Amino acid sequence: MQEFYKKALIAVLLLVVAEALLACFLIFLSYPSLSLLPARGDGGRWHYQTYSDRTTGGSSSVRLDNATRERMRFDFKLTDAASYPFVSSELALDDKHGRPAQADWSKYDTITFLAKCAPAGSMTLVISTFDDKISTAGKFETYRSPGSYFSCNEEGVPVSLDMTRLTLPDWWFDQLKLDRSDQGYTLDRVAKIVFGTSAHGRRNVDSYLEISELALHGRDYRHVVALTVLCLIGWLGFGLWFFHGRARALTASLDSKMEKDLPLVAYRQLTLEPYKDKEKASILQFIATNYMDPELDLERVVHATGANRNKVNEVLKAELGMTFTAYLNKLRLMEAARLLAEKNSAAVAEIAYSVGYANVSYFNKLFKEEYSCTPKAFRSLAAPSA
Structure with missing residues (x-):
């Protein structure tokens, strides 16, 4: 049994290590992320572009700085020529033929980036998403455009926005004559991401906005x-293997133990036969014929055989290497094991009493120490071979 428990311990350790490694891997996969800078997509189809209020009669200027694609920076100057001055820089997606395309961001819920600007203030982020019901491919003004404000300064402000809680602008509902309560949007068909100025941007001041470390994050x-x-x-x-393996190991252990006890059974029979040493024979014969008596103890053996205490223990040590108590329990437990295997109808308590134990709990304790299982378990294991 010790060998089986060692194997079980090794199996537990291997299982724990394997599941720890698996946990690290799957937990890592449960946090998907996507870096958007440097600008790329499937086949490198992301590209930068800029817009300004010049399309509506304004005079604001914007210039994209493409010195490095690790960041997106544009310099601009807002003027008051237009009713709603604005400039923006966009990261848009095209297919391999150069036509507007969409990306599936549904497994991401957070967008993060580092925002630097001068002068310090607030800017806007807009995610343009295609809506099958109302959008026309390539006409971005018909796309749903949920967005949010974020702060920036020259030192850089780390920004984290929940993409599932963005707000659609009122002008978009007015332009498409839609109900403003229809605030829903999905991120499975994203066409572009837009960084632009807010309505509170300073006028006639040379300004810039720089976005870096742009990435998406989610939880799967x-x-x-x-x-x-x-x-x-x-x-x-492991549980099935353990209980099945333990049952087999215990059965093998019991078989081995019973085989080892066979010489002792034969010896017990031998003690009932004539013995050259009369005193020794008297001691062994008395124990072999009275071990099932619950009143049997060392004093009674001494009284019945006329030998002294030292002589009884000396005989048992010399012949069997056991003390009187150990030999007595050995004989009783061997008989109990035989009865358990052969008499399925007999109760455990009945067998305990029949082999000389008045206390069933004590019998169960000794039996488990001897055979590494309870009497009931022993009976179930011994039944097939009985």
Whole structure:
């Protein structure tokens, strides 16, 4: 049994290590992320472009700085020529033929970036998404455009925005004559991401906005569910293996122990036969014929055989290497094991009493120490071979 428990311990350690590694891997996968800078997409189809209020009669200027694609920077100057002065820089997606395309960002819920600007103030982020019901491909004014404000300064402000809680602008509802309560949008068909000025931008001042470390982040709970299922399967498999293996190991251990006890059974029979040493024979014969008596103790053996205490223990030590108590329990437990295997209808308590134990709990304790299982478990294991 000790060998089996060592194997079980090794199996537990290997299972724990395997599940720890699996947990690290699946938990890592449960936090998907996507870096958008340097600008790229499937086949490198992301590209920068700028817009300003000049399309509506304004005179604001904007210039994209493409010195490095690790960041997106544009310099601008707002003027009051237009009713709503604005400038923006966009990261747009095209297909391989140069036509507007969409990206699936549905597994992401957060966008993060580092925002630097001068003068310090607030800017806007807009995510343009295609809506099958109202959008026309290539006409971005018909796309849903949820957005939010963020702050920036020359030192740089780390920004994290929840993409599921952006707000659609009122002008977009007015332009398309839609109900303003229809605030829903999806991120499965994103066409572009826009960084622009807000209505509170300073006029006639040379300004800039620089965006870097632009990335998307999400949480995929399917990997957490998969981890839970795999862990449960792993422990269930280990449990089945453990109980099946333990039963087999215990059966083998009991068979081995019973085989080792066979010489002792034969010796007990031998003690009932004539013995050259009369005193020794008297001691062994008395114990072999009275071991099932619950009143049997060392004093009674001494009284019945006429030998002294030291002589009784000396005989048992010399012949069997046991003390009187150990030999007495050995004989009783061997007989109990035989009765358990052969008499399925007899109760454990009945067998305990029949082999000389008045206390069933004490009998159960000694039996488990001897055979590494309870009497009931022994009976179930010994039944097939009985």
